Structures are given as C-alpha cells and as structure tokens.
Amino acid sequence: MHHQTYTLPNGEHLTVVDDVLYGIDSTDNVSSYDRILRIPSRAADSYIAKRGLTIERMDGSISSCLLAFPSGSRMLPTNVLLHRGRLFVASGVALAAVDLPELSLSWNVDLQTGADNGLHAIDNDHVLAIGDFDATLLDWNGVVRWATNIPGFLVPPGTINGNVLSIDDDDSQTHRIDLVHGRVMMG
Secondary structure, eight states: OOOEEEEESSSSSSEEEEHHHHTTTTTGTTOOSSSEEEEOOOOOSSOOOEEEEEOOTTSSSSSEEEESSSSSOOOGGEEEEEETTEEEEEEETEEEEEETTTTEEEEEEEEESSSSOOEETTTTEEEEESSSSSEEEEEEOOOOEEEEEEESEEEEEEEETTEEEEEEETTTTEEEETTTTOEEEEO
16 A cells, blocks of 8 residues: 655644555445545546545544545555645546645546646646646646647656756657646757
C-alpha cells in the first residue's frame, strides 16, 4: 500500500494512502473513515480508485475521509500535491481539491487525459496538471484557464523555468509550453 505523509503548517500530520483494499459498500470497512467523498467523473459510474486521507491533530484526535474516484489505478507521487492548505489529488481523468485540515471537497474537474505525469503549483494561485498527451492550467477555484494537447506521450518529470514548462516525450523530444497562454512553443 503506497502512502505519503506531509506536515501541515500548523504542525498536524496528513497521510495520504492508496487504499486499494477498501470496499466502498463493504460493511467490513464502515469505521475505517469518518466519511466518503465520491468524486464524480465522465470516466465511469463505479468507484475503483480509493485514496484515504488521515489527519493526526495536535490534540491527539484523528480525522479521516476516503476520496473515491471512478477511474485511475495506483497512486503516484506525481499526482498528489499539497499547496497553500489544499490537497490536490488526481486519479484517472479526475482532479479533486480538498481543503485542509477540514477534509472537505472544494472542487473537482475532469481533465483531458489526467495528471499522472505531474501536478505543479504555479505562482501562488494556479495548478498545472500534466497528462499523457496534454497539460491543463487551473486557477485556485478549479476553473480551467487553458488546456493544450502535445504531439507525443509525455514522460515525467517536466521542469519549469520562468513561464515555460519543458517536458520530454517517449521519443526523447522536448516539448516547451508557454504557461501564460498554454501555447506549445517551437524550438
């Protein structure tokens, strides 16, 4: 079971777990999480990808929830981002923003091909999601500012230098994207 642990600015600890064994409607797991947040998506109707979130509070109490996604497979270090008190989690084509430490769903959106190749904080109020063949820039409220397709299967990690994302494809060709306008740049 893959997991990542973060220390929040207030000293509390957040653990994100790829909970592949949790059965959404199973009575065996009823007390495992305080609540389940089902993330809707165009991808499917059933919930197969599960990410458990647990916060260990300073007073010793624990809060938890399960993010249930209709698509995706295992959790990757590249598709989870903690930024400014919000956790961004991608699975399949869905991206969810969870406010911390409340563990409440702020918003969710479907991306073109997902974000398995990276989630990046851009400036202080944007998130860049890199999929297999595309990149999408979203603002803090989940509004898509731009989305662009890339002619190649992208391979993480990409690098950001100023307002330019550089990322290679599986043929070792480097693609450069203007992060302000979402345009693929030549050369």
